[in-house]
Amino acid sequence: MSQQRPGGQSGQPGAVPALPDLPEATVARLPEYLRALHNQAEAGHDTVSSEGLASAAGVNSAKLRKDLSHLGSYGTRGVGYDVALLIEQIEYVLGLTQRxxxxxxxxxxxxxxxxxxxxxxxxxxxxxxxxxxxxxxxxxxxxxxxxxxxxxxxxxxxxxxxxxxxxxxxxxxxxxxxxxxxxxxxxxxxxxxxxxxxxxxxxxxxxxxxAIELQILSFHEHRKASLTSLPATGPAGGLTALPGGLSATGTEEAVGT
Amino acid sequence: MSQQRPGGQSGQPGAVPALPDLPEATVARLPEYLRALHNQAEAGHDTVSSEGLASAAGVNSAKLRKDLSHLGSYGTRGVGYDVALLIEQIEYVLGLTQRxxxxxxxxxxxxxxxxxxxxxxxxxxxxxxxxxxxxxxxxxxxxxxxxxxxxxxxxxxxxxxxxxxxxxxxxxxxxxxxxxxxxxxxxxxxxxxxxxxxxxxxxxxxxxxxAIELQILSFHEHRKASLTSLPATGPAGGLTALPGGLSATGTEEAVGT
Structure with a gap:
């Protein structure tokens, strides 16, 4: 069974099984997966591929599969993840089944x-x-x-x-x-x-x-300005403009930094 | 020279040197380092060790050194980073020198x-x-x-x-x-x-x-509840409570996930 239903004890008040000690970075991504899954469900999709879900959540698919493996969810080869079941699993782990x-x-x-x-x-x-x-x-x-x-x-x-x-x-x-x-x-x-x-x-x-979010955007504004101003000013400080990659939203997080 | 002053062209309007293509995760951490550095400066410190700065920013020091190496900042062994210079470098990279x-x-x-x-x-x-x-x-x-x-x-x-x-x-x-x-x-x-x-x-x-921040907190509430309820309910689902590590704020992001 690639996707186990969590606990099975939701009817017993107070009986909360212990949760795995997930990496903090995984915990931070689970709400993003959950939001993407709810969008899939609203669009009428019963299953979603790891690539599709990763793309909707803005991470790479290897990272997504690793994150979900912590929950015991591996999906089904050629089919992907069961949307409703994965929502249930993530909501359980995040403790969202109680308001x-x-x-x-x-x-x-x-x-x-x-x-x-x-x-x-x-x-x-x-x-x-x-x-x-x-x-x-x-x-x-x-x-x-x-x-x-x-x-x-x-x-x-x-x-x-x-x-x-x-x-x-x-x-x-x-x-x-x-x-x-x-x-x-x-x-x-x-x-x-x-x-x-x-x-x-x-x-x-x-x-x-x-303000931190604005500062991150500021970097991209600064970078775009530095690239577009190059033809007029020439390379400066020994740095050369890197080709492509203007859009930050598509940049994958560096692994292992 | 371990910490190069950026560009040196701030007096020339329009002359913006090209910026390195930093990993998105590094860009996201630079504002945290900047905030921690401003706190150091306000406390009257001229230098800060990589460990001290990493701790204040809530990351591990290896990750911090790697991030800052992208800016050409390596600090000085036994002394650490020059606080004012590093503030200047990060503000330059983030494009904060212009409002x-x-x-x-x-x-x-x-x-x-x-x-x-x-x-x-x-x-x-x-x-x-x-x-x-x-x-x-x-x-x-x-x-x-x-x-x-x-x-x-x-x-x-x-x-x-x-x-x-x-x-x-x-x-x-x-x-x-x-x-x-x-x-x-x-x-x-x-x-x-x-x-x-x-x-x-x-x-x-x-x-x-x-809401995502609340969902991340919810995970920790859920986890704490699952641990404290164990004596009454016993281990469930084959998972055992892990010793210590209740506080998430001290958990380091897993490297490479």
Missing amino acids: RAVALVGVGNLGHALAGYAGFATRGFRIAALFDADPSRVGERINGLVVRHIEDLTEIAAAESIAIGVIATPAGAAQSVADQLVAAGVTSILNFAPCVLSVPEGVDVRKVDL | RAVALVGVGNLGHALAGYAGFATRGFRIAALFDADPSRVGERINGLVVRHIEDLTEIAAAESIAIGVIATPAGAAQSVADQLVAAGVTSILNFAPCVLSVPEGVDVRKVDL
Whole structure:
């Protein structure tokens, strides 16, 4: 059996089989595969080749096959992967079969945007509570939820079984909020504040830095400018323009770097 | 000379030397190194070891040395890297020595948050124009900029030398906005809309999907739950809990996967 259904214990609450210790880079790619698979399913495809799925997810197919082999999914030669089954396997591994309750702290513009982000609800998450430290924000209703004061965090986190905290506060407040989330038993934090958080072992933090994406695009703009300006200026600094490869989206990640 | 100053032609407008064709994964890590280096500089450090810089940026030091070798930076044995020089080199390669003009399309909650994101201005970008298709939004002033109608995009993109377009519209409008950006000469797009964009060759698109970060955290929540529930349920599916390694933030990316 090339694609085993996961666990088979979904009917037993609390009976969660241990998960393999996947490489972090594989974990980071699983959501991309999942999104590509949902697109395949919506387009009416029952199976997908590793090449087709890899292309849709923007990775090379050898990497995709290696990633999925960690889940015990090898596909069927000449047929490919069963789309519905692979969705089920990835959702199981990512823990998306239960809707996780998320607490969002900081309801400025970014917090408002996140509270209303339809992508969360459709991808296995439920914004269960909103918090702010500003008394003038407390009581405001956003997408059906009332903003609570950060002082109520511990009580509400327990009542709502909050698993994940999202920090959308200014940088100066973020560490204090992280401390309060950890004290309330939250063990996963998504940090949008532009600062590094210090948390105890066993707490996972992921940082979203919106400027980093722009800096990566800036490299490609810079590179395109350097190539197109060559005829006028000639090669400089001993570097010569490399042929082709202008488009970065098709560039494969270097293996082993 | 282990760290060469880049180009040396910054005084000559238009004279941009060709850049090396860096692996995409290296390009994606350069902003992380840059942020860590700025922290080192702010802390008053003139030099940093490859281990220290790697740790601050969350990668292993072999990968960091390989990445920086692409820039011609090898550091000095026993001393490390010159912080100021390495900042200059990375900013040069990323094209951050000129402030790139960014057009932001869609001024809903997310657009508002992005327009006010201080991280852009301090990292080499200038939000030069805001657009929306909703007439009731046009004319609104956000952070000193007046929202313009999307119909004015071509004219303003030329006047402001817009290099990068940021799409913060609903998914349904994103492809049309991308087409208009491309028609206006924009060759780099950062897409926050939850959809895949189709663009001509030579146009770079990066997609930010806020739910993917939550899904990665969900894996770690799921994994922690599976480990802590083991004493009650016993090993299942032939998998055994692996010792330690609960914290993902310390997990190194697997090399070669």
